[in-house]
Amino acid sequence: MIRATLRRVAPQIFILGLVLLLNFLLSPGFFxxxxxxxxxxxxLIDVLNRGAPVALLSIGMTLVIATRGIDLSVGAVMAIAGAVAASVVTEGSHWLVAVFAALGAGALCGLWNGVLVAIFRIQPIVATLVLMVAGRGIAQLxxxxxxxxFNDPGLVRxxxxTIFSVPTPIWLWIALALIVGIVVRRSALGLLIEATxxxxxxxxxxGINARVLLVAVYLVAGLCAAIAGIVVAGDIRGAxxxxxxxxxxxxxxxxxxxxxxSLLGGRFSITASLLGALIIQSVNSAILLSGMPVEFNLVIKALIIIAILVIQSPRIKHSLYLLRASSGTQPPVERPSAPRRRSAGTERITEEGRT
Structure with a gap:
């Protein structure tokens, strides 16, 4: 299984290595x-630490996209969770109470999205767009x-x-990825998500209860967004x-x-999504080290999206398949020929020959 995973994420590892090498060329002391x-x-620690919010969001987003859905509200859920945590802790409550309150708010947001998608059959992009627009208003209220x-030590931590000298957000996204990965890959849940x-x-x-599964997937996405919101709020000590x-x-x-x-749903890899989050943060780091304006981030991300969508298009995939088949690396699939239909006279002659 580990070998199959490495083959699956080999392109992402290669791209991450190239981006990190670019960072090293821009700053020899990068590593x-x-x-x-x-x-x-x-x-390197900053890449792992600053990429924690996107890594946390990508875990839940991977499951949502695997069901052929999308969640545009995770950013707004982050703002809601951070506002809830800050409001509870400033009122004098323990930081653990604030954390559980923020997680509860994220779960409710995910449940709301899941009900709209699974029960009311609203398109995911529209259902989550509602909370994306209204979520920041709720956080502002x-x-x-x-x-x-706030200055609560527990929430700030x-x-x-740090935990064992390593920033806490790094431990959080690694632990959450391991938990979700074990649950979906050591049980039939991953196959059920892919089938849906x-x-x-x-x-x-x-026999798969697709409605319950969809609600659960959006619920997990809301929880991941809530954890990311808590991390961001603790980092800036405010909401x-x-x-x-x-x-x-x-x-x-x-x-x-x-x-x-694929955005069309089906097979998914949480490990590959986490590598994608690290690639994004490494690109951001390279732009900062090169001295280019921060606005280039948006342009580069747009170019990356266009390139990946073009590569994933059916026309390009078919062309690459034909190229491999013509080069001999992958033999073309032979279609079985249709059986020839015999005429009544031919069948009569065959029967006379047998007698």
């Missing part, structure tokens, strides 16, 4: 990691339109603290309803697509 005051510092700051994404109607006829998670839903979708997961 240097040092310890300072009990914390690891370095550009919770923070009264201001940046709500989730975004800016390939053909939901056939999955229902096969910024206007900017928290802004446009991060696009980064999450891009990470899933870079990971080679």
């Amino acid at each position: 240097k990691v040092e310890m300072h005051q009990g914390r690891l510092f370095g550009n 919770l923070t009264h339109g201001a940046i709500l700051t 989730l975004g800016g603290g 994404g390939i053909n939901e109607r056939s999955a229902r006829l096969a 910024d309803a206007n900017n928290a998670g802004l446009w991060m839903e696009l980064d999450a979708i891009l990470a899933v697509v870079i990971g080679g997961n």
Whole structure:
């Protein structure tokens, strides 16, 4: 299984290696990691740490896209979760209560999206667009339109603290990826998600409760977004309803697509999506190290999306298949010839010959 996974993510590993090499050429000390005051510092650590929110979002987004859906509300859910956590902790409650309240808010948002998609049969892009638009308004109502700051050590540690000298957000996205990966790959849940994404109607006829599965998938996406919102709020020590998670839903979708997961649903790989998130953060780091304006991030991401969609198009895939077949690396599939129909006279002559 590990060997199959490595073959599956080999292109993403190669691309990540190239981008990291570009960062090294721009800054020869890019791979240097040092310890300072009990914390690891370095550009490579920053890539793993700053890419944590997108990595967390990509875990839930991978499952949603595998069911042939999309979730445009994860950025707004991040803002809601951060606002809930900041509001609860500033009222004097324990930071664990704030965390569970934020997770509950994220679960409710995911449940809302899941019900609209699975029960009311609304298109996922429209159903999640509703919460994308209204979510930031809800977050602003919770923070009264201001940046709500806090200094609670427990909540701050989730975004800016360390565990064994490694930043806490890195541990969070690795742990969540392992938990979700084990659940979907060590059980039949992953196959059920893929079957639903390939053909939901056939999955229902096969006995799969597709509605419950869709609700569960969007619920997980909401929880992942809530964790990302808690991390961002803990990092800046406040809840910024206007900017928290802004446009991060696009980064999450891009990470899933870079990971080679099809937007048409079906087979998926969480590991590949995480590599896609690291590639995005490595590209951001390369732009900053090169001294180019930050606005180039949007242009480069747009070019990456266009390139990947073109590569995944059926016409390009068919052309590559024909190219491999003509070069002899992959023999073309021979279609079985239709059996010849005999005439009545031919069949009579055959019977006379046998007698």
